[in-house]
Amino acid sequence: MSVTDDSVLVTSPTTGAVWEVVIGLEVHAELHTATKLFCACPNSFGDEPNTNVCPVCLGLPGSLPVLNRRAVELAMRLGRALGCTVNDSTFARKNYFYPDMPKDYQVSQYDEPVNTDGVLELPDGSRVGIERAHMEEDTGKNTHAGGGGRIHDADYSLIDYNRAGVPLVEIVGRPDIRSAEQAKAYVEELRGVLLATGASDAKMEEGSLRVDANVSVRPAGSTELGTRCEIKNLNSLRSLGRAIDYEARRQIDLLESGERIRQETRHWDEEGGRTRPGRSKEEAEDYRYFQEPDLVPLEPDADWLAAVDASLPALPAQRRARLAAAAGVAPGDVALHVARGLDGLALAAIEAGGDPSRVLNHVEHNLAVEGAEALDPTHLAELVRLEADGALTATQAKTVLANMVGSGRSPGDIAAERGFEAMDTGALEAAVDELIAAKPDEWAEFCGDDERKRGKLTGFFVGQVMKATKGQADGKAVTALLDARRDAARG
Numbered sequence: 001m002s003v004t005d006d007s008v009l010v011t012s013p014t015t016g017a018v019w020e021v022v023i024g025l026e027v028h029a030e031l032h033t034a035t036k037l038f039c040a041c042p043n044s045f046g047d048e049p050n051t052n053v054c055p056v057c058l059g060l061p062g063s064l065p066v067l068n069r070r071a072v073e074l075a076m077r078l079g080r081a082l083g084c085t086v087n088d089s090t091f092a093r094k095n096y097f098y099p100d101m102p103k104d105y106q107v108s109q110y111d112e113p114v115n116t117d118g119v120l121e122l123p124d125g126s127r128v129g130i131e132r133a134h135m136e137e138d139t140g141k142n143t144h145a146g147g148g149g150r151i152h153d154a155d156y157s158l159i160d161y162n163r164a165g166v167p168l169v170e171i172v173g174r175p176d177i178r179s180a181e182q183a184k185a186y187v188e189e190l191r192g193v194l195l196a197t198g199a200s201d202a203k204m205e206e207g208s209l210r211v212d213a214n215v216s217v218r219p220a221g222s223t224e225l226g227t228r229c230e231i232k233n234l235n236s237l238r239s240l241g242r243a244i245d246y247e248a249r250r251q252i253d254l255l256e257s258g259e260r261i262r263q264e265t266r267h268w269d270e271e272g273g274r275t276r277p278g279r280s281k282e283e284a285e286d287y288r289y290f291q292e293p294d295l296v297p298l299e300p301d302a303d304w305l306a307a308v309d310a311s312l313p314a315l316p317a318q319r320r321a322r323l324a325a326a327a328g329v330a331p332g333d334v335a336l337h338v339a340r341g342l343d344g345l346a347l348a349a350i351e352a353g354g355d356p357s358r359v360l361n362h363v364e365h366n367l368a369v370e371g372a373e374a375l376d377p378t379h380l381a382e383l384v385r386l387e388a389d390g391a392l393t394a395t396q397a398k399t400v401l402a403n404m405v406g407s408g409r410s411p412g413d414i415a416a417e418r419g420f421e422a423m424d425t426g427a428l429e430a431a432v433d434e435l436i437a438a439k440p441d442e443w444a445e446f447c448g449d450d451e452r453k454r455g456k457l458t459g460f461f462v463g464q465v466m467k468a469t470k471g472q473a474d475g476k477a478v479t480a481l482l483d484a485r486r487d488a489a490r491g
Contacts, residue, residue, distance in 0.1 A: 008179035009220050010248060015256050018220040021248045023183050023213060024175035024228075027190055029200040030138060030166050030208040031074045037137045037167035038065030038107065045206050049160035057137075057165030059103030064294050071167035072114070075135050076300060076308045078169055078199040079115030081315055082130050086308075088299045089114040089134075091292040099159055100140035108136035108170075110289040114298065120173075120193070121317050122185050123335035129174035138166040141207075163207075169199065175214065175225065180241040187211055187237060192316040192339065204235050211240055215247045217255070226251070227261040231268055231275055243268040247275050319343045327356035337363050341373055348377030354384040366398055371406045379404055383411035393474040395466065396420045420472070428465075428473055432481045435464050446482070447489050458482060 010019045033043050039056035055063035076086050092110040113134035120128050141163050146155030171190065177183050191209060194200040202209045211234045216226035231247060234240045251261050265278035314322075316338050320331040323343045327334065327350060337343045337360065346363045350356050359380065367375070383404070387397040392415060400414045407414075436443045439461075446457040462478045 008182075010217075010252065012252055012256060017256065019217045019248075019252050020220050020222070021178060021244070022175050022216045022218060022225060022228075023177035023179075023244060025173045025177065025183060025186060026212040026214070026230075027171045027173070027187065028138075028210045028212070029078075029169050029171065029194055029202060031071045031169060032198060032200050033068055033070050033074065033167055035068060036165040037068050037071050037135070038165055041165065043166050044162075045203075045208070047162055049158075049162060052162040053164070057102075058161060065107065065292075067295060067298070068167060071135065072298060072300070073304075073308060074197070074199040075114055075133070075167075075169045076305070077197045077311060078171075078194065079118065079133050080309055081193050081197050081199075081312060082115070082118035082120060082133060082171070084115035084118035084130060084133060086115055086300065086305060087112065088297060090297045091135075091295045092289045093292050094136075095288045098139070099157070100142050100161075100164065102140070102161065102164065106137060106139065107292055107295075109134035112297075120186065120189055122182070122189050123320060123332045124185070125332070126182065128176045128186050131172045131174050133169055133171045136168050136170060138163050138168045140164040175216075175228075180244040183213065183244055184237045184241050187240060188339070189316060196313050196315055204237075207235065210235055213240060213244055213247075215244055215251070216261070217248055217251045227263050229261065229263065229275070230265045232265050232278065234268055239268055239270055242270075242273065243275060246273065250275065323347050326350050327360055329356075329360070334360065340368065342367060345373060345375055345377050345380065349380040349384070352378045352381035354381035355388050358384040358387060362397075362401060366401050367405070369402075369405055375405055376408065379410050386411055386415065390474070391415070392420055393472065395471050395475065399471075428469075428477060429481060431465050431468055431473065432461075432478060432485065435461060435468065436485060439464075447486050 008021065010021060011017070012019065030043075031037075035041060036043055036052075036057055039054050041052045041054050041057055044052060056065055079086050089109055090112045091107050093105040094108045094110070095105045097104050113132045115133035116131070118130035118133065120130060122128065140159050140161040143158040143160070144154035145158065146153070173186065177186060187209075191202045194202040194209070200208055204210070213231045213234060214228045215231065216228040218224060218226045229247060229251070231243045234243055247266065254261060262280070264280050266275040267278050268274075269276050317331075319338045320334050320343070323334045323337060323346055324331040326347055334343065334346070337346050340363075342363050345367075346359050349359045354377075362380065362384070363372075380401075383392070383397055383401055386392045387394065392400065392411075396415065396418075397411075399418070400411045400420070403409070403414045404411060442457055442460065445453050446461070448454070458479060461482055462473075462475050465473050465478045466475065
């Protein structure tokens with residue numbers, strides 16, 4: 001088990017007992033194919049209900065499935081990206097009745113999945129084991145009208161079979177996650193891998209990425225897993241975090257009151273901020289798995305696997321490591337740059353001579369805008385040099401950078417056009433002294449012993465100097481001058 005060393009322990013406010021939360025996630029990702037898994041119907045979101053259907057995905061008698069080669073390739077690509085072993089595999093029928101599954105069974109993989117034994121490294125360096133990443137077909141979509149949107153209190157239900165038969169990969173993580181925050185980081189990292197490999201568009205808002213969270217608790221120090229509950233179909237990171245935190249508290253309260261946890265599926269009520277019971281959790285034998293008789297075993301040859309390996313792009317963890325090494329920082333410090341897809345820009349700007357810390361700062365704080373990825377990295381490096389040399393203040397550099405995005409112009413040209421130039425030391429000192437003379441009461445408080453007031457007044461004085469100099473002053477230089485004048489005034 002690849003459990004992180006940074007387990008988050010929960011102390012009960014009522015008993016003082018210390019508990020550990022254990023989380024395993026099952027992530028369902030729709031594969032980014034043109035057609036469904038076993039037929040030629042379009043794999044398309046948002047079309048008119050029940051228009052992308054045929055006898056195969058409706059399970060009509062006499063219809064036979066034909067496996068989508070592209071779906072298999074994407075599943076193997078994802079498996080390789082997660083460090084899995086790609087195996088010979090078979091498909092199985094998972095038997096259950098529900099209106100969204102017109103055949104009364106789902107074609108999935110059971111004891112012989114395509115991908116097994118992988119690992120996902122998170123930006124903080126923790127590692128979460130991947131038990132398997134197997135292929136299966138998606139179900140249709142139920143819409144329950146009226147009541148709380150659940151089937152038991154609905155006025156009526158509608159079924160759209162457009163999604164039935166869409167190819168899925170289910171990534172089953174090991175119970176290595178120890179907090180809601182780590183769970184969210186895991187899903188974010190997995191989403192980055194799905195996007196990088198092209199396996200899925202991973203749009204949680206459209207349902208192409210859905211998460212089930214298995215949550216249990218145990219006394220701190222225990223190695224025995226507690227009884228888990230599975231929270232189904234979480235479709236946002238916010239819901240995932242809130243649902244895990246609520247369910248952990250619920251289970252702790254039950255155990256501390258002498259009750260036992262009942263293994264079951266539960267549903268997240270976003271409005272109520274709580275999980276609600278679904279059904280008792282089935283075991284594998286309840287589904288009566290048996291090998292799908294209409295599909296032959298899947299046996300990818302060495303040449304196909306080699307082609308899949310050759311198609312893999314740089315993954316988020318590799319990109320973080322590369323940028324972190326160039327900038328001299330920890331990989332976790334550049335996670336946001338990679339998540340935004342701006343690590344290539346930052347790396348090229350650093351290689352062009354830009355100061356790493358200033359480059360990373362601009363990319364993180366000033367380039368979260370459309371078109372930033374097309375910025376010329378040599379222009380970003382030039383901007384950073386102008387700022388480092390004192391030719392541009394931090395405020396001016398931010399203004400110039402905003403004008404660089406989308407224009408393709410150099411920072412020097414933009415700065416000259418706007419009349420930006422560095423203030424000489426004498427002019428800046430004069431501006432500060434004039435302000436001190438004009439604000440004697442504020443200056444007296446600034447020179448006092450109240451650090452809280454001095455902090456607020458620093459912002460006041462810097463703002464006034466920036467206003468008086470029309471933004472030409474360097475805020476850090478102004479702060480340094482204020483501190484020097486205060487030291488002199490206090491003797």
